[in-house]
Amino acid sequence: MNSSRTGKDLYKQLRALPWARLWTEEVGRFDGAGARERFERVAVIRAVGVVFAESGPAGQAEEVKGWLRGLLRDPEEKVRRYAMAALPKIGAGAGEEAELLALLRQTTSAREEQALGRTLDKIGGEATLATLATGGGIAPRTEQRVKASVARRAQPSTVRLEAELGDFDRLRLHLRGRRGLEGLVREEVEEQGKFRVVEVQRGLVVIAPLGPFTLAEVFALRCFDTVGFSLGLVKGAGGGESVEGLAEVIASPLAERLLATLTEGALRYRLEFIGKGHQRGAVREVADRAYALCPRILNDAREAPWAVDIHATAGGASVELRPRLSPDPRHAYRLDDVPAASHPPLAACLTRLAGHGQDESVWDPFCGSGLELIERTRRGGVRRVYGTDRSAAAIGITERNFAAARLGPVEAHFLCGDFRDFPALAGLAPGSLTLIITNPPLGRRVRIPNLRGLFEDLFAIAARMLAPGGRLVFTNPFRMESPEPTLRLQSRQVVDLGGFDCRVEVYRKAGR
Numbered sequence: 001m002n003s004s005r006t007g008k009d010l011y012k013q014l015r016a017l018p019w020a021r022l023w024t025e026e027v028g029r030f031d032g033a034g035a036r037e038r039f040e041r042v043a044v045i046r047a048v049g050v051v052f053a054e055s056g057p058a059g060q061a062e063e064v065k066g067w068l069r070g071l072l073r074d075p076e077e078k079v080r081r082y083a084m085a086a087l088p089k090i091g092a093g094a095g096e097e098a099e100l101l102a103l104l105r106q107t108t109s110a111r112e113e114q115a116l117g118r119t120l121d122k123i124g125g126e127a128t129l130a131t132l133a134t135g136g137g138i139a140p141r142t143e144q145r146v147k148a149s150v151a152r153r154a155q156p157s158t159v160r161l162e163a164e165l166g167d168f169d170r171l172r173l174h175l176r177g178r179r180g181l182e183g184l185v186r187e188e189v190e191e192q193g194k195f196r197v198v199e200v201q202r203g204l205v206v207i208a209p210l211g212p213f214t215l216a217e218v219f220a221l222r223c224f225d226t227v228g229f230s231l232g233l234v235k236g237a238g239g240g241e242s243v244e245g246l247a248e249v250i251a252s253p254l255a256e257r258l259l260a261t262l263t264e265g266a267l268r269y270r271l272e273f274i275g276k277g278h279q280r281g282a283v284r285e286v287a288d289r290a291y292a293l294c295p296r297i298l299n300d301a302r303e304a305p306w307a308v309d310i311h312a313t314a315g316g317a318s319v320e321l322r323p324r325l326s327p328d329p330r331h332a333y334r335l336d337d338v339p340a341a342s343h344p345p346l347a348a349c350l351t352r353l354a355g356h357g358q359d360e361s362v363w364d365p366f367c368g369s370g371l372e373l374i375e376r377t378r379r380g381g382v383r384r385v386y387g388t389d390r391s392a393a394a395i396g397i398t399e400r401n402f403a404a405a406r407l408g409p410v411e412a413h414f415l416c417g418d419f420r421d422f423p424a425l426a427g428l429a430p431g432s433l434t435l436i437i438t439n440p441p442l443g444r445r446v447r448i449p450n451l452r453g454l455f456e457d458l459f460a461i462a463a464r465m466l467a468p469g470g471r472l473v474f475t476n477p478f479r480m481e482s483p484e485p486t487l488r489l490q491s492r493q494v495v496d497l498g499g500f501d502c503r504v505e506v507y508r509k510a511g512r
Contacts, residue, residue: 007040007042007043008043010041010043011043011046011047014026014043014044014047014051015047015050015051017047017051018055019051019052019055019056019057022044022047022048022051023048023052023056023060023064026044026047027044027048027067029041029044030044030045035075035076038076038079039076039078039079042078042079042082043082045068045071045079045082045083045085045086046082046085046086048064048067048068048086049068049085049086049087049089049090050086050089052064052089052090053089053090061090061091064090065087065090065091065092065095065096068083068086068087068090068096069083069087069095069096069099071083072084072099072100072103077109077111077112080103080112081111081112081115084100084103084115084116084119085115085118085119087100087119087123088119088122088123092122092123093123094125094127096123097120097123097124097125097127097128098127100116100119100120100123101120101127101128101131103116104116104120104131117141117142118142120142120146121141121142121145121146121149122145122149124142124145124146124149124150125146125149125150125153126150128142128146129143129146129147129150132146140288140291140292141284141287141288141291143291144287144288144291144295144298144299145299145300147266147295147298148266148268148298148299148300148302148304149300149302151265151266151268151298152266152268152300152302152303154266155265155266156265156303157263157264157265157266157267157268157304157305158263158264158265158305159215159262159263159264159305159306159323159324159325160215160261160262160263160264161214161215161216161219161329162214162215162216163214163215163261163262164212164213164214165209165212165213165214165258165261165262166212168209168257168258169209170208171208171209171229171230172198172206172207172208172229172230173195173206173207173208173209173218173227173228173229173230174204174205174206174227174228174229174230174318174320175189175204175205175206175207175221175224175225175226175227176203176204176224176225176226176227176228177203177205177223177224177225177226177345178203178225178343178345178346178349178495178496178497179202179203179495179496180493180494180495180496180501180504181223181345181346181349181493181495182200182201182202182203182204182205183200183493184223184349184352184353185205185221185223185224186200186205187352188221188222188223188352189205189207189221192217192220192221193210194209194210194211194213194217195207195208195209195210195213196208196210203496205224206230215262215323216329219325219328219329219330222330222344222345222348222375223345223348223349223352224345225343225345226322227322227323228309228320228321228322229258229320229321229322230318230319230320231249231250231252231254231255231308231319231320231321232249232252232254232318232319233313233315233316233317233318233319234246234249234316234317234319235315235316236316242316242317243282243285243286243289244289245316246286246290246310246317246319247286247289247290247292247293248290248293249319250269250271250286250287250290250294250297250308250319251290251291251293251294251297255294255297255308255321256294256296256297258321259297259306259321262323263305263306265305266298267296267297267298267306268298268299268300268304268305268306269297269298269299269300269304269305269306269307269308269321270299270300270301270304270306270307270308270324271283271286271287271299271307271308271310272307272308272309272310273310274309274310274311274312275311275312276312283299287299304324305323305324306321306322306323306324307321307322307323307324308320308321308322309321309322328344330344331344332404333374333401333402333404333405333406334369334371334401334404335397335400335401335404336369336397336400336401337369337397338368338369338391338393338394338397340368340441340442341368341369341371342368342369342371342372342439343497343498344371344375346439346475346495346497347371347372347374347375347439348375349504350372350375350437350439350473350474350475350504351372351375351376351378351379351437353473353491353504353506354376354435354437354471354473354506355471356379356380356381357381357434357435358381359381359383359434360376360381360382360383360384360434360435361383361384361385361386361432361433361434361435362376362377362382362384362385362386362433362434362435362436362437363385363386363387363388363422363433363435363436363437363465364385364386364387364388364436364437364438365388365419365422365436365438365440365458365461366388366389366419366438366439366440366441367387367388367389367394367395367398367414367438368389368394368397368398368439369394369397369398369401370387370397370398370399370401370402370414371401371439372437372438372439373385373387373398373402373412373437374401374402374405374407376435376437377402377405377407377410378405378407382410383410383411384410384411384412384413385402385410385411385412385413386412386413386414386415386422386426386428386433387412387413387414387415388414388415388416388417388418388419388422388425389414389416390416390417390418391416392416395414395415395416398414399414402414413426419457419458419461420457420461422461422465423461423464423465428465430464430465431465431466431467431468432465432467433465433466433467433470434466434467434469434470434471435470435471435473436462436465436466436470436471436472436473436474437471437473437474438458438473438474438475439474439475440454440455440458440474440475441454442475442477442497442502451477452478452480455476455477455478455480456483458472458474459472459482459483459484459487459507460483460484462484462487462507462509463482463484463486463487463509466487466509467509467511468509468510468511469508469509469511470508470509471490471506471507471508471509472487472505472506472507472508472509473504473505473506473507474504474505475495475497475502475503475504475505476502476503476504476505477500477502477503478503479503482507485510486509486510486511487507487508487509487510488507488508488509488510489505489506489507490506490507490508491505491506492504492505492506
């Protein structure tokens, strides 16, 4: 390779090499080169870290780490900095940490000290914390990250769903979800009776507890997407004053009490500016300042059980503490999914719109992963369910998810085929169903030829298969009425389905 290439160009060339060639040829050339060529080809070190992490043999890790540790003693600072950046990618441990701490005690370069801090952010442990305790020159940012890393390894933190909150009478919770579904969220909250609705905005329902409550009771509600505890509002849109204001809210006594009550393990959160991309610089500034104000609360981007979400408002920002639960306890039955699957809260909202009948026979013509059928069956009163899908894989997923939901003695039939063939596939006579509930293909993520014709056929088969009084509940991307005179529109609302508006409609079959 031409040594006159820029470091970036050289790295791209090295990055494309197979591991064996990179290690045997390029590392050997680097080791045997003079000081100037080593300086010019320092990209070899970076490439070794990245390529080994992707395709290097595990049995060679100690050899590679040994090579990098040796480079930490190189007379050229740039070589040392590249080596310390590559080490975490190989799986560095206590030996590498000791080498880095020894170098930290010796260096007089501010740039190298910063590089050491970034590496210790990733691999630091108890030895780094001991150095911190003696004033070892490590930045507070590194201190926070190492504390979080040590805490994570010692005991993964979890959210305590059953812990009771009894002294937060002025607390406000923000239930966020799809724009257009706020009325259904409100209806569900009022039906449950544990909270009162304080305010309704686009995509947001603000609630307050009527008495002591648990997060498990919040997650008994199914029509919202995410829940966050409101920590406060910060005026202004940027600058140092905004950083200070955000940090003060994150480090507030309210935030600390909530985290302490609802967390098993270290109090760790991930800071996110919602709708503004990564915002790495702002995250660092705010998290560092919050840590200075309350060292017990640790910002940690990895596996944190909580998020602190910053939502832009008209006058500044709303700061919310959100549990990061995976899987969502409401959808633990969701063992698998399909492309373009329903959004679970939307399935719950469709179920609420469908009402609560008795001895129901329910069909989802496009069952996907089975969410609508599961959510409706959970509400009770269902005797039989049918699901059809043209994908055999989707039918298998629906079967597994339905079984995992443990819905009791319900007769279930899942059939692979076109929904237009459903009567023949299921052996059902016209007028056999009381409810058709579905989120059909909308032609956004999966292209559907003659999509409008599909919806016309859906109306036709619904008019045929529903009993008098039966309901059709579905999402409709078209501004179209039912061409079937026996289907009468009962309700329609416009919902944001992830960047485009769609109508959620309820039709009832004329008759009894």
